[in-house]
Amino acid sequence: MPAFFLLILGLLASTLAQTPPxxxxxxxxxxCTNITLTGNSFLSATCLTTTNLQAENELDLxxxxxxxxxxxxxxxxxxxxxxxxxxxxxxxxxxxxxxxWLTCSCRSIGNPNQAAVTxxxxxxxxxxxxxGTLTCNSWVVQEPGV
Numbered sequence: 001m002p003a004f005f006l007l008i009l010g011l012l013a014s015t016l017a018q019t020p021p022x023x024x025x026x027x028x029x030x031x032c033t034n035i036t037l038t039g040n041s042f043l044s045a046t047c048l049t050t051t052n053l054q055a056e057n058e059l060d061l062x063x064x065x066x067x068x069x070x071x072x073x074x075x076x077x078x079x080x081x082x083x084x085x086x087x088x089x090x091x092x093x094x095x096x097x098x099x100x101w102l103t104c105s106c107r108s109i110g111n112p113n114q115a116a117v118t119x120x121x122x123x124x125x126x127x128x129x130x131x132g133t134l135t136c137n138s139w140v141v142q143e144p145g146v
Contacts (some may be wrong), residue, residue, distance in 0.1 A: 011090070015048070019115055026048075026126075026128060026129045027093055027124045027128060027129070028045060028047070028100060028123060028127055028128065028129055028134065029097060029098050029100060029122055029124045030127055030129075030130045031047055031048045032045040032046060032047040032055075032123070032134070033045070033046050033047075034046045034047070035091065035093070036091065037089060037090065037091035037102070038058075040083050040086070040087060040088075040089040040104070041060055041061045041062050041082075041083050041089070042058050042060055043058065043059050043060075043061055043091070043123070043127075044057070044058045044124070045057065045058075045129075045132060045134055047129040047132045047133070047134065048129070048132060049131050049132035050131050050132075052075060053132065054132075055132030055133065056135055057132070057133055058134070059127075059134040059135070059136075061082070061102065061123075062079070062080065062081045062082060062083055063075065063079060063080075063136060064076060064077070064078065064080065064127070064136030064137075064138055065076070065080045065102065065115055065121060065126075066075070066079075066080020066081060066082050067080070067081045067082050067085050067086065067106055067119075069108075071119075072085065072106040072107065072108060072114075072116075072117040072119065073117065073118045073119040073121075074086070074102060074104060074106070074120065074121035075100075075121070076121075076125075076136075076137075076138055077138075078136070078138050082104065082106070084109065085106045085107060085108070085109060086104035086105060086106035086107075086119070087104065087105055088104060088105040089102060089103065089104040089105075090102075090103050090104075091103075091123075092120075097103040099124045100122070100123040100124055101120045101121065101122055101123065102120065102121045102123055103118065103119070103120040103121075104118070104119060105117070105119075106118075106119055107120050126138065
């Protein structure tokens with residue numbers, strides 16, 4: 001009986017040792033500071049890692065923000081390239097707790113006479129900090145239980 005118990009315990013320990021650790025995902029408001037927008041699309045921030053170190057990084061928001069062609073509103077889209085349609089973008093921190101908003105003036109390329117539309121997108125809803133790195137949530141394949 002003890003040998004069987006040790007075998008089961010050994011198999012369990014082996015399985016746990018092979019399971020990769022889960023990287024917690026936090027909103028940028030929860031775990032990043034010095035958040036700035038450069039040149040309409042580059043979001044820079046200093047974000048905490050899982051070991052409480054600070055990592056400086058930058059993300060091109062064109063990789064995760066696009067536009068809704070019907071409303072010209074900003075929306076989450078993999079490789080959305082919103083700056084093809086939008087300019088004059090600014091980053092706002094507002095609310096309590098603080099959330100970060102991208103606001104741009106967008107217009108249709110196919111209809112240059114159409115008036116520009118001002119649109120805002122809450123970045124904390126579609127972005128996260130994964131171990132000190134800014135990521136678009138649309139990139140991340142969620143694992144069961146995460």
